Amino acid sequence: xxxxxxxxxxxxxSQDIATSVAVEEATRDDELAEKSTPQQxxxxxxxxxxxxxxxxxxxxxxxxx
Numbered sequence: 317x318x319x320x321x322x323x324x325x326x327x328x329x330s331q332d333i334a335t336s337v338a339v340e341e342a343t344r345d346d347e348l349a350e351k352s353t354p355q356q357x358x359x360x361x362x363x364x365x366x367x368x369x370x371x372x373x374x375x376x377x378x379x380x381x
Contacts, residue, residue, distance in 0.1 A: 319328050322335045 319333055319336045321328060322332050323329070325332075
C-alpha cells in the first residue's frame with residue numbers, strides 16, 4: 317500500500333496514513349461492486365478444513381480404543 321503525503325507536511329503522519337487507507341478501502345469496494353464474478357473455489361476451503369478438524373479427533377479416539 318502506498319502512503320501519500322496528503323496534508324503536505326513533508327512526512328508521513330497519522331492523517332496521511334488514515335487518508336491513504338480510506339482511499340484504498342473506497343477504491344476496493346468500487347472494484348468489487350463493478351466485478352460481478354461468480355464465487356471462486358478458494359472461498360469454499362472452510363468446509364474441507366472443518367471436516368479435517370472433525371476427522372482428526374475421531375481418528376485419535378478410534379486409535380486409542
